[in-house]
Amino acid sequence: MTLNRYQRQIILPEIGELGQSKLSAASVLCIGAGGLGSPALLYLAAAGVGKIGIADFDKVDESNLQRQILYTAQDVGKNKAEAAQLRLQSLNPDIRLEVFPESLNKDNIESSIKNYDIIVDGTDNFSTKFLINDAVIKNRKILVYGAIQGFDGQVSVFGAEHGPCYRCLYPSPPKASVQNCAEAGVIGSVAGLVGVTQAMQTIQLIVGHESFSPLIGKLWTIDTRTMETSLRTLHKNPLCPVCSLPSEKIKLESPSQNCTLIREVTVQQAKQMKNAFFIDVREQEEWDLGHIEGAAHLPLSSLILSEEIPTVLPRDNATILYCRSGARSLRAAQILQAKGCVNLYNLVGGYISWQDEE
Secondary structure (H helix, E strand, O other), X not given: OOHHHHHHXXXXXOOHHHHHHHHHHOEEEEEOOOOOHHHHHHHHHHHOOOEEEEEOOOEOOHHHHHOOOOOOHHHOOOEHHHHHHHHHHHHXXXXXXXXXXXXXXXXXXXXXXXXXXXXXXXXXXXXHHHHHHHHHHHOOOEEEEEEEEEOEEEEEEEXXXXXXXXXXXXXXXXXXXXXXXXXXXXXXXXXXXXXXXXXXXXXXXXXXXXXXXXXXXXXXXEEOOOOEEEEEEOOXXXXXXXXXXXXXXXXXXXXXXXXXOOEEEOHHHHHHOOOOEEEEOOOHHHHHOOOOOOOEEOOHHHHHHOOOOOOOOOOOOOEEEXXXXXXXXXXXXXXXXHOOOXXXXXXXXXXXXXXXXX
């Protein structure tokens, strides 16, 4: 290890030569080398993480270049994991790199993660995130989770001792998959922001300085339209279908590729839907400041904690869910769909768009 390369971070008292040695001895697997994985991988490699795995079966597409900064136009058509390996090796020849250019499933994910300390989730597929979480918990690894949609992003750490896992937040995958970047759209810098935050969380976990406070039991979110952030406390669920079980009882399931997406409606479309029923999933203080006339109030935080189907849902009419901007209401719709509710819609742009149309 050439210490001169890392001089600027070694002089930080929280890192020092001891922390740099920990980074050099660490192993990190990044599953997904796209919008989140690109910045995370670049900064982990630059920081001197000794062994980095790159898992991605996809090929570089021209549309990826807007946010997947690992690649250039010359990489279009190449496997992402293999192209990323070449880029990272040129950035830091002193680290070891391993590629997994195949799709991960219940049959190969455990063998892929077994030789790594920390797993970084850079995927954009909801059901794949569940598979990663379950495999991480079963094999007693640590997961640095990240997700983006549009202008919104979130990061957390799952699988740490006494901490919650992804299924403590969402016990089971809904029948509808969260839209990926190709379907919902994303600004490249949001992916960069979240991916870099994942890299910083990973470095904190590896170095372990007493001043660090990684996001174990916390969900950090950001809305980059307003730069509003929140830090929500997450609790370990004693009845969690995964982390409450002994490792040998955790069963892995391959992600479904045949999920039906939640339908979306614009404000104009929603106003034209006769007898549509509105549900506001924002928190009480947001509701008190203003809401759509005639809407029912069902906070997402309450919905997550309840296993029952809310009584406010109509039996026959279309139900339009909304929040501030559309991200939380999409999650609420997915949870309700997983409970068997039908005829659900998500209001594009949320209450902000509704006010703009008034």
